[in-house]
Amino acid sequence: MEVADQRVRSLDTVALFLAGDVMTGRGIDQVLPYPADPQIYETFAKSARGYVKLAERANGPIERPVSFDYIWGDALAQLESRRPAVRIINLETAVTRSTGPEPKGINYKMDPANFPAITAAGVDCCVLANNHVLDWGCSGLLETFGVLDEANVRYVGAGRDGLSAAAPAVLEVDAKARIVVFAFACPSAGVPIRWAARSDAPGVNVIPELSRRAAEQIGEQVRSAAKPRDVVVASIHWGGNWGYGIPEEQAAFAHWLVDICNVDIVYGHSSHHVKGIEVYRGKLILYGCGDFIDDYEGITGYEQFRDDLVLMYFPTMRIDDGALVSLEMVPLQIRNMRLNRVSRADAEWLASTLNREGKALGTRVRLGPDDVLRLEWDERLPMP
Numbered sequence: 001m002e003v004a005d006q007r008v009r010s011l012d013t014v015a016l017f018l019a020g021d022v023m024t025g026r027g028i029d030q031v032l033p034y035p036a037d038p039q040i041y042e043t044f045a046k047s048a049r050g051y052v053k054l055a056e057r058a059n060g061p062i063e064r065p066v067s068f069d070y071i072w073g074d075a076l077a078q079l080e081s082r083r084p085a086v087r088i089i090n091l092e093t094a095v096t097r098s099t100g101p102e103p104k105g106i107n108y109k110m111d112p113a114n115f116p117a118i119t120a121a122g123v124d125c126c127v128l129a130n131n132h133v134l135d136w137g138c139s140g141l142l143e144t145f146g147v148l149d150e151a152n153v154r155y156v157g158a159g160r161d162g163l164s165a166a167a168p169a170v171l172e173v174d175a176k177a178r179i180v181v182f183a184f185a186c187p188s189a190g191v192p193i194r195w196a197a198r199s200d201a202p203g204v205n206v207i208p209e210l211s212r213r214a215a216e217q218i219g220e221q222v223r224s225a226a227k228p229r230d231v232v233v234a235s236i237h238w239g240g241n242w243g244y245g246i247p248e249e250q251a252a253f254a255h256w257l258v259d260i261c262n263v264d265i266v267y268g269h270s271s272h273h274v275k276g277i278e279v280y281r282g283k284l285i286l287y288g289c290g291d292f293i294d295d296y297e298g299i300t301g302y303e304q305f306r307d308d309l310v311l312m313y314f315p316t317m318r319i320d321d322g323a324l325v326s327l328e329m330v331p332l333q334i335r336n337m338r339l340n341r342v343s344r345a346d347a348e349w350l351a352s353t354l355n356r357e358g359k360a361l362g363t364r365v366r367l368g369p370d371d372v373l374r375l376e377w378d379e380r381l382p383m384p
Contacts, residue, residue, distance in 0.1 A: 129157025
């Protein structure tokens with residue numbers, strides 16, 4: 001009987017939903033029921049409404065205001081049918097009415113009254129370790145914390161001081177599993193070092209460099225917070241917006257997160273498009289999830305990367321050891337500031353891109369008749 005019980009426990013799994021950058025400020029905020037003051041401070045745009053006009057010029061009119069759940073579009077049916085235990089996004093905007101922007105050129109904010117656009121998708125945890133959460137200064141960051149607290153949505157990667165910014169979000173699934181989420185931001189993704197939270201000041205959990213020492217410090221944090229059978233997620237905002245290349249320092253750091261820190265999922269983002277995927281020692285490494293919700297429709301210059309095509313990531317993890325059991329990815333297209341089902345041709349383009357970029361990483365995807373991408377992989381072990 002004991003042997004049978006062990007076999008049942010070893011088959012226990014937990015399913016997650018991960019999304020890349022959710023940028024609900026600026027143009028997205030303007031189509032929602034309670035748009036913020038549209039004034040922005042960019043070189044080529046002075047009103048957030050200009051981004052709505054660009055989207056409408058590209059794909060037709062958007063009847064305003066839209067409902068709070070409008071922006072999620074066809075993603076909602078996927079979430080309803082799959083019912084992942086935990087839903088995690090990178091929320092790349094301040095949620096504030098602050099009128100004091102940081103002098104950085106591009107500043108995202110959504111009005112707090114529009115936050116039901118996030119809760120409409122049942123989001124459990126928002127990663128805040130990114131290069132837009134402090135766009136409206138410390139007052140905007142503190143207001144963001146208050147809005148999330150009031151909505152009972154957990155957040156990670158930023159805090160009222162250094163300790164809280166570094167603390168993980170612990171998401172109880174049920175009696176058998178917890179998801180423990182850590183979040184970090186890097187200067188390579190445009191996060192200023194001065195944004196780092198301090199002992200006496202709010203801010204972001206910044207990693208100044210992707211060094212082995214930094215990984216060892218993260219390992220100490222993981223060991224003090226995680227329990228056996230926890231699934232540990234390390235969210236990391238790193239690298240530039242465009243390009244498929246994976247810098248050697250990112251690959252090395254991702255492997256250290258697995259080897260030194262016992263991380264089960266490396267959840268990377270910052271690139272505006274999807275990047276290659278690796279499975280290393282049975283653990284999932286997403287080097288760049290791509291954008292998920294944004295207001296980039298109609299902006300030209302990087303069409304070859306197809307940033308209008310996005311993925312919903314649904315990894316299923318084994319609870320006993322955090323190993324990846326399966327990864328299914330649902331492709332969608334941003335159109336009319338809404339997530340829509342893709343054409344078969346677009347699904348094939350995504351499959352071809354992930355196969356091209358995954359070849360050197362030992363991964364490939366199979367495109368099913370349902371247009372879902374399913375990951376296949378070779379075991380990735382450290383070099384001797």
